[in-house]
Amino acid sequence: MEPVAGAVIRGFLDDLEGEVHFDAVADFAAPFPVEIIAAVLGVPEADRQQIRHWTDEILFRRPNDPSTTPAGLEALQARRRYFHALVADKRAHPGDDMIGSLIAAEVTADGATLRLTDVEIVEFATLLASAGSETVTKLLGNAFVLFHRNPGEWRKVVDDPGRIPNAVEEVLRYWAPSQYQGRYSLAWPRYSVDEAGCRRVTMSNVAGFANVPVGVGS
Ligand code: HEM
Numbered sequence: 001m002e003p004v005a006g007a008v009i010r011g012f013l014d015d016l017e018g019e020v021h022f023d024a025v026a027d028f029a030a031p032f033p034v035e036i037i038a039a040v041l042g043v044p045e046a047d048r049q050q051i052r053h054w055t056d057e058i059l060f061r062r063p064n065d066p067s068t069t070p071a072g073l074e075a076l077q078a079r080r081r082y083f084h085a086l087v088a089d090k091r092a093h094p095g096d097d098m099i100g101s102l103i104a105a106e107v108t109a110d111g112a113t114l115r116l117t118d119v120e121i122v123e124f125a126t127l128l129a130s131a132g133s134e135t136v137t138k139l140l141g142n143a144f145v146l147f148h149r150n151p152g153e154w155r156k157v158v159d160d161p162g163r164i165p166n167a168v169e170e171v172l173r174y175w176a177p178s179q180y181q182g183r184y185s186l187a188w189p190r191y192s193v194d195e196a197g198c199r200r201v202t203m204s205n206v207a208g209f210a211n212v213p214v215g216v217g218s
Helices: 002-016 025-029 033-042 044-057 070-092 098-104 118-149 151-159 162-176
Strands: 106-109 112-115 189-194 197-203 216-218
Touching: 002 025, 002 033, 025 118, 025 151, 033 044, 033 098, 033 112, 044 070, 044 118, 070 098, 070 118, 098 106, 098 118, 118 151, 118 162
Parallel strands: none
Antiparallel strands: 106 112, 189 197, 197 216
16 A cells, blocks of 8 residues: 555645645645545546545534535435445456455355445445545644644654654644544543542543543543
8 A cells, every 4th residue: 555655645746846835735635645545445546536525525514513414415325326336347347456355355254155245345435435535634734734833843853754653643642633423431430639639530432532631620
């Protein structure tokens, strides 16, 4: 996957070479992740950005309204129809991409050897395409803003690129890109009082909220 990712990212950066003004999200952070994942899945090049447009529409929420919009529901159907047609096409013309591998895969369960159904392959492909692309876009968008606001931290990364992995981890921690997975804990919260006399509540089974402190003072 790394060679595909490197080639795609270099392609986008080459297009921006020499540009004085560009939109770091629209011209880079938004379009490149889906190009990589869709390429690995085996989506034809001409259709890859459309996957992102459908996903954006599906994830769009109006203020104070957690429900999917009518346009989002239409996009959901359109994306599902697209992947069903793609899987049917790949069953007819097997390729060496990920969808081809999922079609060829044999799964052993209870002594029987099974093949994945179209629905299973479509659901996995759409999960991968959406889970992996908009999270990366948001991580980068957050990073651009944070480093712009903290030029001293940016300087440290530029001066020592060996810090890049830690910088990514820190942006993930500080401004988590994925904050709307609702989770509830099956374990009882633990209550305690710290040295400063603050009452604290510790929830152990929370996911998707990396920048919310584990112990929340009350
Ligand atoms: C900054 C980047 C990313 C962040 C912050 C992120 C975050 C998350 C979170 C919070 C979940 C939910 C975990 C849960 O259910 O408890 C998740 C699930 C998932 N992510 Fe990511 N992710 C990122 C990148 C990616 C990439 C690049 C891919 C694939 C190419 C990917 C594929 C998936 C898949 C397939 C799931 C569902 C796993 C499952 O339910 O079994 N993610 N991710």
